[in-house]
Amino acid sequence: MNGIVGAVLFLILAPLAGGLIAGIDRKITARMQGRVGPPILQPFYDVGKLFEKESVVVVTAQNFYVVAYLVFIALSGAFFFAGGDLLLIVFAFTLAHVFLVLGAYAVHSPYSHIGAERELIQVMAYEPMIILAAVGLYMVSGSFYVADMAATTVPAILYLPGVFLGLAVILAIKLRKSPFDISTSHHAHQEIVKGITTEFSGPTLGQIEIAHWYENIFLLGLVYLFFAWNPVIGVVAVAVTYVAEIFIDNVTARVRWQTALKGGWLAALLGIANLAILSYMMIGGA
Amino acid sequence: MTFLKRSPWILHYDASSCNGCDIEVLACLTPLYDVERFGIINTGNPKHADILLITGGINSQNRPVVRNLYEQMPEPKVVIAVGVCAATGGIFRECYNIVGGIDKVIPVDVYVPGCAARPEQIIDGVVKALAILEEKREKMTGEARHAAEAGEST
Numbered sequence: 001m002n003g004i005v006g007a008v009l010f011l012i013l014a015p016l017a018g019g020l021i022a023g024i025d026r027k028i029t030a031r032m033q034g035r036v037g038p039p040i041l042q043p044f045y046d047v048g049k050l051f052e053k054e055s056v057v058v059v060t061a062q063n064f065y066v067v068a069y070l071v072f073i074a075l076s077g078a079f080f081f082a083g084g085d086l087l088l089i090v091f092a093f094t095l096a097h098v099f100l101v102l103g104a105y106a107v108h109s110p111y112s113h114i115g116a117e118r119e120l121i122q123v124m125a126y127e128p129m130i131i132l133a134a135v136g137l138y139m140v141s142g143s144f145y146v147a148d149m150a151a152t153t154v155p156a157i158l159y160l161p162g163v164f165l166g167l168a169v170i171l172a173i174k175l176r177k178s179p180f181d182i183s184t185s186h187h188a189h190q191e192i193v194k195g196i197t198t199e200f201s202g203p204t205l206g207q208i209e210i211a212h213w214y215e216n217i218f219l220l221g222l223v224y225l226f227f228a229w230n231p232v233i234g235v236v237a238v239a240v241t242y243v244a245e246i247f248i249d250n251v252t253a254r255v256r257w258q259t260a261l262k263g264g265w266l267a268a269l270l271g272i273a274n275l276a277i278l279s280y281m282m283i284g285g286a
Numbered sequence: 287m288t289f290l291k292r293s294p295w296i297l298h299y300d301a302s303s304c305n306g307c308d309i310e311v312l313a314c315l316t317p318l319y320d321v322e323r324f325g326i327i328n329t330g331n332p333k334h335a336d337i338l339l340i341t342g343g344i345n346s347q348n349r350p351v352v353r354n355l356y357e358q359m360p361e362p363k364v365v366i367a368v369g370v371c372a373a374t375g376g377i378f379r380e381c382y383n384i385v386g387g388i389d390k391v392i393p394v395d396v397y398v399p400g401c402a403a404r405p406e407q408i409i410d411g412v413v414k415a416l417a418i419l420e421e422k423r424e425k426m427t428g429e430a431r432h433a434a435e436a437g438e439s440t
Contacts, residue, residue: 053361199333
């Protein structure tokens with residue numbers, strides 16, 4: 001019963017919270033650059049605007065894939081807040097991104113294709129680490145269910161500092177922030193026009209934006225699980241992590257895809273080292 | 287509630303300008319003027335843009351490019367011609383390859399004078415364009431409603 005309430009609350013509140021966080025993000029970014037910045041509600045104005053625009057469709061299939069992307073992102077987040085199996089959630093989450101890539105490939109546009117290729121590389125870069133995060137949380141809490149992970153009294157972060165650092169690295173990829181914002185970008189980098197979102201416009205782009213809000217809330221929930229033994233510390237840690245990501249976004253330049261891939265896998269190595277030490281300690285009877 | 291005028295995304299194109307106006311356009315994005323305060327984003331993608339900010343007098347080579355960019359932008363959209371070259375061709379007017387003004391190729395909604403146009407003028411031009419953009423949106427949704435009603439009655 002609690003699970004259904006969590007899922008419904010996520011589906012309703014996550015777009016609101018996600019949009020608000022995006023607005024605060026843009027404001028903090030502007031202040032870091034010595035600008036005034038847009039209003040906090042700007043992301044809602046943007047998405048509202050996109051739904052007012054004409055719908056220009058090149059290939060009908062592209063819109064179908066974007067709807068599938070939105071549905072599967074929302075579904076994986078809903079499973080997460082319902083306390084479901086974290087492995088299932090991770091796989092549904094990956095499937096969602098595969099739909100986005102397929103949508104970008106459906107159109108015959110070179111910029112869209114480069115963006116789709118880079119998105120695939122990003123998926124390759126972050127996937128090992130996100131699964132390791134699930135395994136690490138399992139080793140600490142003894143269950144793959146998010147409900148058990150959230151209820152555990154063990155401070156997971158003390159056992160999994162390496163896994164958490166690795167997750168922080170790939171979080172930059174997932175939040176589409178520098179130095180790993182190679183498939184698309186919210187900034188004025190235009191060397192591949194707009195990458196994976198080049199051929200999506202109007203309402204379809206609005207759906208991608210809403211999916212991204214869902215995604216961000218889910219990821220922040222994942223960060224919270226590392227601090228779940230104390231909700232106050234948990235919320236503070238989520239805020240600090242997010243501001244740190246904004247800071248890194250502003251002080252780093254975009255890297256090549258090779259570096260992004262290596263970065264993601266180095267993060268995974270860090271996670272594996274952490275888990276190896278942890279399992280050694282557990283076998284030793286600790 | 288209309289969101290369009292709170293979130294105008296701009297596509298900036300240099301149609302054989304001397305680069306003077308372009309530097310002023312980019313100056314609008316710097317911390318001094320910071321047009322993102324008004325939700326204005328400089329996008330490189332015509333399919334995401336609401337406003338085409340265009341400088342220079344257009345030469346024979348980029349004439350089809352301008353047309354193409356304009357046609358790729360989803361409705362409603364407005365065009366701002368920035369600088370005197372964009373308005374009339376300016377001092378390049380008599381050149382053999384210059385078309386002489388943006389409105390020779392695509393419809394222009396707002397003209398921003400100056401050589402080069404100052405950032406304050408450009409921002410003022412964008413604000414004027416927002417009113418026109420809103421007008422076009424109302425017309426567009428009105429037409430869609432009429433079409434739907436006509437469809438129902440037949």
